[in-house]
Amino acid sequence: MSKETLAEQIANRLRRDILRGKLPPGTSVKERDIGADMGVSRTPIREAIRILSKEGLVELRPSRSPIVAISDFKEVADQTTVLIELEKLSAELACKTATDADIDHLASIVNYMSENFDTIDPLDMFEVDMSFHTALASSSGNRALAETHSTFLRRLWRARYLSARQRRNRERVVNQHTLILDALRARDGQAARDAIDYHLWRLAEDIRSVIEQESANQET
Amino acid sequence: MSKETLAEQIANRLRRDILRGKLPPGTSVKERDIGADMGVSRTPIREAIRILSKEGLVELRPSRSPIVAISDFKEVADQTTVLIELEKLSAELACKTATDADIDHLASIVNYMSENFDTIDPLDMFEVDMSFHTALASSSGNRALAETHSTFLRRLWRARYLSARQRRNRERVVNQHTLILDALRARDGQAARDAIDYHLWRLAEDIRSVIEQESANQET
DNA sequence: CAATAATTTTTGGTATACCAAGTCTTCACT
């Protein structure tokens, strides 16, 4: 039994399909078709589409089928820029407000990654990586910030997912996470900002290369 | 004739009522009642409520009437923190990307404020002030940033509105806007960040005092 | 054959109806 509303379930399912690439960008999302597929009426589907629209995953067009958002290169770069800024702020705030439990939690994530980083499945590793950043944002104690951060993290999920798959040197990630954690432990806001900046800047580069490669393939 | 969908019109109307205080925090927003008042069915109203919920103006509760969001003090402070960070980023980016037209537009707003700041109605002045910040975010050339910024600006609308009404020294605002504009013209990203930081920090103080005062009244 | 007008179809927007899960009221029983 699920306590979620139907619309939320549908939103979750559609979100997964979009992020995993089952519904590639540009695909039209027709209320009736989806409804027929999933055996539910248009109403909750409509609502689910609105949810995803606010998350930036689908694009609403007046009197036209919504489509899966096409993330052109600049769009992704822009979103990454915002994400970095939000996470830097999170780190800085977390230096003041993070509890010992918060830090322990982050440490355990880093630990897990470092101990398993050559045996773990890349996809699982990716999920763990995400959880580190989410936990960091949460420990800022600023709910609005954590939520907005989470939204951007989700929008960039696909790009990050693709870039994480092809990345070889995961050791780098562990080291950088450790740096962030150290700054947090030292309660050094500026150091934390710098560590995040450096870490995510590398991410941005990875994403850039993936997007370029993907759009190059699409031209073909 | 309006090109907006009914749901959007309703959302706009409800948003205005909430921000202007006609629907004070805690008021329950019942689909059927609103529908009866405005002579429309529940469907678009339901959708409007979802929109406002994503904007943080109303709070959805499982199996319960949504209520107008209660903005406790920390919540507003947190949102202000995020807004400041977003606007600092906007200013920094704008130093690189703003076109001459963008800067001219901002300059005209500052000009208008400076020339009319003792004759203009406080409310209109407030709207002009808002447009300055919105225009600044837009000239960053980062759509995701501008949209998120706009969301937070809107969430804080009521608090800013209240603080703007009681503020006497609007000259200060004009001066600070001029500083921001100067930094922009000089394409000095750091100076722009600092100018924004200083300007909005004052705003945060104003908001703080208003909220404290309001919640004090509410205790009575 | 081309262009355009008419029509059919598709699709989102809105209204209405029904249902289930709470909430509140009321009334019976101790």
Add this chain to the structure above:
DNA sequence: AGTGAAGACTTGGTATACCAAAAATTATTG
């Protein structure tokens, strides 16, 4: 009078039906 159970009512969630606008298609005409 206090307590609790039953039922009426409120309210959000979902399904279905209808409408209008926009696309796509077909027909018509030069």
